[in-house]
Amino acid sequence: MTHVFDEATAVTALDTDAHTVRATTHPAYNNMVGPFGGITAATIVSALQKHPDALGDPLALTVNYVAPIAEGHWDLTLVPVRTNRTNQHWTFTIDQQEHTVATGTAVFGIRRDTWTDTEPAAPQAPDAETVEAVDFPDFIAWARNYEKRFIVGGMNDGALDDSTTTMWIRDLPERPLDFASLTSITDTFFPRVFLRKGAYAPAGTISLTTYFHASADELAAQGSRPVLATAKAARFAGGHFDQYGQIWGDDDVLLATTHQLVYFKDAPA
């Protein structure tokens, strides 16, 4: 049986060289308006990985969310700009009914054997199974596809002075981690402004950048066990804020770092 995540990220080629592929929004990954940005980003990574010209594994991804994506088909055009010896640069565009709704870039590459070190420590966290899993409100459909166990900064914690969320998270139903699902997880933090204000407010990701530090072997070793995800904002101003996050695997392996810019409006008084 196909996992709902694989259903939602499936694409079909529209031309023989696979430069344009068609995806379809999946109701299980809807957000308040349009699809969850994480599933869109994951679909792009999955399509790039399946492209016959892809070199190695994902290293970097930037997705700009240009306009709301409507339910239904969307077409992803992948442009292999240049393939170097160990890395490969892509640009892509998502179009829907003659309008561009997303743009972005990706870097793929071959990981070489080099000196390695991880500087930050993973956040302190009790074992996942000792932390209660919580649901988001029903109108956030995509969140039902994730098991979320909040250590700090949960959805119902009211107005906090610190925008940090740290959570154990994994796909539901359980699914072995891969680059596509890791991509989606880097966008699963609810908007930091909700946490600071203790209230919903209009907010949405404008631009998402994720760097993939994990090798394919490290992802495979993680299996379907929860990853430890942490994120926080630095500055809220002028209708925007940033969010910096890290995704940690077993044995303190830093799988990904991620940075996003989010627009927001003040909640009604």
Added chain:
Amino acid sequence: MTHVFDEATAVTALDTDAHTVRATTHPAYNNMVGPFGGITAATIVSALQKHPDALGDPLALTVNYVAPIAEGHWDLTLVPVRTNRTNQHWTFTIDQQEHTVATGTAVFGIRRDTWTDTEPAAPQAPDAETVEAVDFPDFIAWARNYEKRFIVGGMNDGALDDSTTTMWIRDLPERPLDFASLTSITDTFFPRVFLRKGAYAPAGTISLTTYFHASADELAAQGSRPVLATAKAARFAGGHFDQYGQIWGDDDVLLATTHQLVYFKDAPA
């Protein structure tokens, strides 16, 4: 007299709608191989700001360094993908002699009056004038255009256990800060692997993303006084590492956050 930074970031229109502009590398901003990535990014921001269709100010920039840029002319094609009510999405490509050497995306927008807060504290640092300004080796030409005063993680500090650099930095000759010069400053951290290994090694930025938190008024208020810039890596592995940085202005105003992915090779033993 034109400042050398403005000389280096100048462009001329190649078509009547200003979608393609020509820039020229400037020897004062050369790096070890090709131009300093910061000056390339700054040229893009400057060209976008001068575009007749530009909406508001820079919010986000991603530049992918696809191939080395040779000395001489390079052509920047700017594509205004979509203009929404308060933000505007661009893609761009840099071509040089029929080859694409860089790609990227930018978001511009209008800052609205909203709730504001900055969560992190600026790094502790003595007043800039009490810290000695240091030069980089002569073969790093671009660095001569910056006054660099290192608080931690200087170029000659040997092999450290922590990749953090914190420095006061400003343009030389002094020049009032603007979005273009701030963009360049987000790429002035030398490769973190030099600091960890206490040695030079082949290294170069693959992808740079900067979020602009400062309003134009905040930048204007900074004038030509040094900004406090801090950056550190999270993980070195497989021939790549990331770098996360913050640029702080007077009165603890967070001007920008920045994230980049860098390739490196191990230094010869």
